[in-house]
Amino acid sequence: MDLLKYIREVPDFPKPGILFKDITTLLKDPAALDTAVRRLADPYRNEDVSVVAGIESRGFILGAAVARDLGAGFVPIRKSGKLPSQTASANYVLEYGTDSIEIHTDAVTPGQRVLLLDDLLATGGTMEAAVSLVKGLGGQIPGISFLIELTALDGRSRLKGENVTALVSC
Ligand code: AMP
Numbered sequence: 001m002d003l004l005k006y007i008r009e010v011p012d013f014p015k016p017g018i019l020f021k022d023i024t025t026l027l028k029d030p031a032a033l034d035t036a037v038r039r040l041a042d043p044y045r046n047e048d049v050s051v052v053a054g055i056e057s058r059g060f061i062l063g064a065a066v067a068r069d070l071g072a073g074f075v076p077i078r079k080s081g082k083l084p085s086q087t088a089s090a091n092y093v094l095e096y097g098t099d100s101i102e103i104h105t106d107a108v109t110p111g112q113r114v115l116l117l118d119d120l121l122a123t124g125g126t127m128e129a130a131v132s133l134v135k136g137l138g139g140q141i142p143g144i145s146f147l148i149e150l151t152a153l154d155g156r157s158r159l160k161g162e163n164v165t166a167l168v169s170c
Contacts, residue, residue, distance in 0.1 A: 058119035090129035110138025124155030
């Protein structure tokens with residue numbers, strides 16, 4: 001199944017010049033959703049993953065499904081101010097200014113194997129910050145998975161040394 005066919009492109013969203021990759025068209029299709037979740041989980045079936053950490057918000061949808069498929073737990077990495085208990089945070093650079101993401105400090109215990117997951121790799125800034133959060137808590141990262149990689153932005157260069165996979169590249 002060619003998953004790329006299920007991803008809708010929306011020009012100029014959320015602002016002019018951005019070609020937004022809309023995965024709601026994939027998520028609503030039972031066969032495409034099943035295929036995407038299975039393909040994301042497949043490389044990790046024998047990797048002893050303790051938790052899947054998904055990045056807000058589309059990383060939650062796929063991350064929780066992959067976690068269930070792997071028999072792992074799920075951990076949310078959220079925009080700042082959303083998680084209720086004690087958090088660790090990491091900053092990342094946006095086109096203009098910075099933003100930050102957070103994880104609960106008890107979400108990962110030292111030595112746990114954490115699969116990081118998000119819907120899309122663009123510049124890699126968000127995932128780079130997520131890697132620092134998980135490593136800061138002592139987690140090991142057997143891999144980082146994306147549904148979509150925008151290869152022109154070379155986000156992989158921000159994730160050097162990590163095992164990065166994406167189901168579709170465009
Ligand atoms: P980055 O930190 O630049 O790799 O951006 C990744 C995050 O921004 C992911 O959580 C994506 O959901 C979102 N994102 C960035 N660019 C796009 C795009 N063209 N279409 C959809 N989502 C995007």
